[in-house]
Amino acid sequence: MIQGSIVALVTPMTEEGTIDWPALDKLLGLHIELGTGAIVAVGTTGESATLDFDEHEAVIKRVVDTVAGKIPVIAGTGANSTSEALYLTQKAKDLGADACLLVTPYYNKPTQEGLWLHFRKIAESVEIPQILYNVPGRTACDMSNETALRLAEIPNVIGIKDATGDLARGRELIARAPQHFAIYSGDDLTAIELMLSGARGNISVTANVAIRQMAQACQAALQGNAGHARTLQDAMMPLHRALFIESNPIPVKWALHEMGLIGRGIRLPLTPLSEGRRGELLAALRACELVGG
Numbered sequence: 259m260i261q262g263s264i265v266a267l268v269t270p271m272t273e274e275g276t277i278d279w280p281a282l283d284k285l286l287g288l289h290i291e292l293g294t295g296a297i298v299a300v301g302t303t304g305e306s307a308t309l310d311f312d313e314h315e316a317v318i319k320r321v322v323d324t325v326a327g328k329i330p331v332i333a334g335t336g337a338n339s340t341s342e343a344l345y346l347t348q349k350a351k352d353l354g355a356d357a358c359l360l361v362t363p364y365y366n367k368p369t370q371e372g373l374w375l376h377f378r379k380i381a382e383s384v385e386i387p388q389i390l391y392n393v394p395g396r397t398a399c400d401m402s403n404e405t406a407l408r409l410a411e412i413p414n415v416i417g418i419k420d421a422t423g424d425l426a427r428g429r430e431l432i433a434r435a436p437q438h439f440a441i442y443s444g445d446d447l448t449a450i451e452l453m454l455s456g457a458r459g460n461i462s463v464t465a466n467v468a469i470r471q472m473a474q475a476c477q478a479a480l481q482g483n484a485g486h487a488r489t490l491q492d493a494m495m496p497l498h499r500a501l502f503i504e505s506n507p508i509p510v511k512w513a514l515h516e517m518g519l520i521g522r523g524i525r526l527p528l529t530p531l532s533e534g535r536r537g538e539l540l541a542a543l544r545a546c547e548l549v550g551g
Contacts, residue, residue, distance in 0.1 A: 259440065260330050260357060260389075260417075261458040262295030263476040265465040266303040268507050268514060269317060271523025277313060279320060281520045285466075286324045288519075293473030294329065294465060297321055298359055301334035302396065303463055303507045308525040315349050322354040336361030336391060340376050347384045357387040359419060359461070364397035370405045381412045388414055393421035393444060403431050410439040419444040419461045425451055432456040446498040450491040453479035463506055464498055467513045468546055493546065500542035503535045513539055516549055 267289075270281035289297060299321040300306045300314050309317065318333045325331055333350035335358040337343040347358050362368075363376060381388050390409060394400035400422075409415045420428045421444025428448075432441050432455055440458040443449035449460035453476060465472040471494055478487035501509045505528065512531035514520045516539075524530060531539065543549045 259458060260296045260332065261440070261476075262460075262480060263293065263465050263469075263473040264296040264298060264332070264442065264459050264461045265289055265294050265469070265472075266298045266301045266461050266463055267321070268466055268511055268520065269300065269304040269309065270514075270520040271305075271525065273522050275523055275525050277317065278521055278523065282317070282320060283324050285514075285519060286321060288469055289465075290325065290328050292469040293477070294469060295459060295473070295476070296330040296332055296356075297325060298332045298334060298461055299355075301359055301391075301461075302361070302393070303466070303510065304334060305507065305525055305528070306334050308528075311346070311349075314346065315353060318350055318355055319353045330356040332357045332359050332389065334359045334361070336363075338363035338366050340379055343376070344380055344383055347380055347386065347388070351384055351386040355386065357389055357416065358384075359389045359391050361391040361393065362397050362399040362401050364399060367399055370402055373399075373401050373405050374408055377409050377415065378412060381409070381415050385414060387416045389416060389440075389442065390418040391421070391444065392418060395421070403427060403434070406431065407434055407439075410436055413438075416440060417442055417458070420452070420457075421445050421461075423448050425455070428452045428457065429455045446501070447495070450475055450479050450487050454482070454484050454487065463501055463510050464494060466510050467501075467517065467543070467548055468494055468497060471546065497542040497546050497548075500539040503538060504531060509535075509539055512536065513543055513548075516540065516543065 335346035417440035
């Protein structure tokens with residue numbers, strides 16, 4: 259089972275906006291070394307919205323080839339067009355991804371029946387484990403627990419990334435879900451509490467920078483060591499907040515640059531972190547001993 263700290267990996271870029279392949283390889287090596295449980299390639303944090311199809315496929319292939327089976331690779335293949343999501347999901351399977359992460363269709367606001375038909379079509383068309391992704395704060399589309407549980411009846415729909423931040427709602431999903439259907443947090447602020455309630459992992463932005471700390475916190479939560487998990491989570495809380503002072507992945511890419519791990523590149527319409535917000539993020543990085551004083 260895919261579990262633990264699952265990084266929603268950034269896509270490193272040069273200042274000209276091209277993909278920085280050596281930096282990507284370096285990040286992957288660090289995640290394998292420091293305990294990350296799985297990699298999400300080309301999700302929201304990986305700037306999937308501004309990568310073309312060729313780049314999307316190239317990043318998935320590079321991640322699969324570099325990780326070489328050491329930990330699972332989950333490919334972000336969601337789209338607001340069912341045909342595009344189908345195409346990307348099939349490509350991810352062909353490239354050797356272990357699973358796919360499919361965000362709810364954004365902007366066009368499907369009904370719950372439309373969501374059911376969209377995800378059912380993809381699951382029945384491509385034989386690869388699939389994880390639903392509900393993040394209504396970004397998509398303006400909210401999949402109900404009832405729709406998620408209906409989709410959980412499809413054998414290769416293996417879980418959901420719940421990024422609502424609503425613990426009561428997440429706990430209800432955990433209580434009602436069939437055994438094979440895993441709940442993953444998609445909200446760093448509440449992830450440890452949801453894991454202590456039975457979620458299997460955290461698909462995390464913070465894990466890009468606090469790799470070891472997030473891996474340790476998730477492992478403690480999986481083991482039921484609530485005190486240790488909460489102590490580690492409390493120490494990261496200022497960082498969780500600071501990484502969302504502007505739209506993700508703006509802050510996390512700036513943080514990784516300050517840590518000397520990637521360059522400054524980010525694609526329009528996203529821009530580098532505003533100068534006036536950098537002090538707050540730098541202080542959080544220092545508090546977690548991720549950069550020098």
